[in-house]
Amino acid sequence: MNTPITVIGGGLAGLTAAIAAAEVGVPVRLHEAHQTLGGRGRATQPPHVAHEGAHVFYADGPHYTWLKERGFVAGLGWPGLGDAMTLRFRADGELRRLPPIGMLRAQVRARLTAPVDLDFHTWAAGHWGEHTATQMANAISVVTYDADTGRLSAAYVWELFQRVLGPNVPAVRWVRGGWQRTIDRMADRARELGVVVETGVRVETLPSDGPVVVATDLDSARRLLGDDSLQGTSGFAALLDIAVPRDRRDRFLVFDLDEGGFHECYSAQDDSVAPAGESLFQLQMPVRAGETRDAAHARLSRFADLAVPDWSSRKTFHRTSTAKKRTGALDLPGTTWRDHPAIDRGDGVFLAGDMVAAPGMRGEISINSAITAAAGAVAAVRKTAGARTGPA
Incomplete structure (x- = not known):
């Protein structure tokens, strides 16, 4: 379990994936291109704390249960x-x-x-x-x-x-404090779990020493992975x-x-x-x-x-x-969330974010997909560890 998981993107999806993987004892590195974490959950500085978009949560899905169990939506x-x-x-x-x-x-x-x-x-x-x-x-x-x-x-x-x-x-x-308060709590928890956080550095190529969760917007993921199939309709x-x-x-x-x-x-x-x-x-x-x-x-x-x-x-x-293109995936007639880009891209690469194949709306998709991506990355680490040690 010493093989690291790399998370690219420090927004809601990236922080969720990093925490979910680190909670089971896998080392995690998180890279964020901006100087601060949070992605679209960031807000302006006081005295007027304005968010980049929607700032509410809906408490009727598994995403909220995950956040609540960890105290991220307290207060x-x-x-x-x-x-x-x-x-x-x-x-x-x-x-x-x-x-x-x-x-x-x-x-x-x-x-x-x-x-x-x-x-x-x-x-x-x-x-x-x-x-x-x-x-x-x-x-x-x-x-x-x-x-x-x-x-x-x-x-x-x-x-x-x-x-x-x-x-x-x-x-x-x-x-109270909006998404920024939740993001700050998640960032603190990630660091408590030992996640190595690096900001201000844009990742141009995938690392080769372990599974990767790409938790960026779909356009950035398409460029990073060189995969033109990563397309979606957004608002x-x-x-x-x-x-x-x-x-x-x-x-x-x-x-x-x-x-x-x-x-x-x-x-x-x-x-x-x-x-x-x-x-x-x-x-x-x-x-x-x-x-x-x-x-x-x-x-x-x-x-x-x-x-x-x-x-x-x-x-x-x-x-x-x-x-x-910052408002989650939209389903045209004949499609559902299952038709969005798959989370598991093969070869130890996983997608997370609000445009991929997970249920919910907007930020909920980010959380749900990130939990699934983290589970896939952890399974890949365990598979690699098992292959190295061989049968008992």
Whole structure:
């Protein structure tokens, strides 16, 4: 068991793989090209702690059990009742307290099964009409970051819709300090387990002295492995972070059923991410096919005007960005997560990340794939050790 496992990439997937392998006593080396660990889980420095994308966890899957058992998601924050009551839905140009009746009818149909081989819009329109199908697809763009979520597999979108907006109590959890706090805890645990962490060095060739877990984005993995088959469909969205003095007019959550945008307050459940007396928000808007970034940001700004009135004159912090190919794999009709690039690439090489063949959404895929990749790498080490020692 002295053969090392090399993990390339120090984001959520890389840290998960390193910890999972080190916990069973295998030496692990982790290489991260950036100066700091965390990948997309990184956040800006205080006083305004803004994340690069989604910063919540869903507690209804094995990924969360793994995190919770190790204390990585300890210290949850919850919005106050007053904040939670400001949930709104943008529909037909107006903010409303409840979604349209057609969407309410769909939300309670948890036992309905959607097909894999048909697009969501066609399937949903057959049940609830064209307009409702479009609103439902736009509601779930918060997960896909895709401006045409209706083109994706009906089974894929319907599962996400039920997880986020179905009749069950939402499993969403907010860790105080956000993903950055979780990342910091994972990095500390990795080092406690003896993982050798090297940052600021980009790996150009695979090491030859043991199994390797490639926990990078799919484009980087394709270049590193020289494997053009490593392809996937992902989302593209404009992002806006803003902080303003607290105001009762500001909304906590807004699902944009018209254009696929989403608005959420970071600080309602975690006052550590903004100075006292301020609210910190992140908004997103999926970029349409052929649309410029500036046009998408203009639409996002208009959406922000509804959720945070007069924000441009009130702002104390402001950041714009885009997220492209950073939002997890999307399933087109006829495909499921099992059709994504396989974790086991052969010859002791394993993939981990949010675009590979593991269940979940976005960061959940990273965790689930990394646990599987680590188990494969450990098995490869044990096989090598057994071959060296021979039969007892």
